[in-house]
Amino acid sequence: MDYFGYIRHIYQVLEKKYPNEYIYKNNFLNDWILKKFALENSVVFNEFRVVDSIADLVIFNGCSKVFEIKTILDGEYRLSKQLESYKKIFNEIYIIVPLSQIERYLKFEEKIGVITYDHLSNCFTVVQESTKNLEIDPCTAMNILRTKEYKSIVSQYYGETPEMNDFNQYEVCKKLIEQIPPISFNKMFVDLMKVRKINNNFQKEYKELNQICLAMNLSLKEQDLLYKNLKNLINY
Known part of the structure; x- marks a missing residue:
């Protein structure tokens, strides 16, 4: 087995047994953003700072959309403050939450969009659409x-x-x-x-690593070197 094969195995175990924030972000990136938006006319940011908050994923295309991820382990204590910051700059705001905890998050404002994630079926579903606001601060x-x-x-x-x-x-x-x-x-x-210089070089073959590459802002050359090294066989 090569190193990437082992990473893929670990990823699949986490996906089914322990869907942490990386799994949420990476799967949402692969299964939602990359399928719904033409990236030649869009740019995706990882951890975009707004006031005192850091947004998990942000996409700019015809408008701006922010996606804040909440896992089973996350509390709600910071969410209200985060949403207030996001309202100042983003046209559409969505929170992504576990399907099992949807009732906890539907109590927030009706203007905030809600997307559920079922880790067993790896399915994202829009439960509540975001209200668009074009007047930013x-x-x-x-x-x-x-x-x-x-x-x-x-x-x-x-x-x-x-x-x-x-x-x-x-x-x-x-x-x-x-x-x-x-x-x-x-x-x-x-x-x-x-037009900011953000590397959105996403790969289907190595989709488990798309979020890492986005977070590190790796160029195509840097990604190719990474994947080449990960194809080396593991010496037991």
């Missing part, structure tokens, strides 16, 4: 955008960038961005996220 967005990104928004919308320096450019751009109509700003924000 400029202040929250400014803390996500890089300097050249928020300056490009100002230049794109106003046709030029005003006189500024390294000390005041953040505040100058922030005031101008706050005056952009919400729908227009949301589109510009999504478009900028889509």
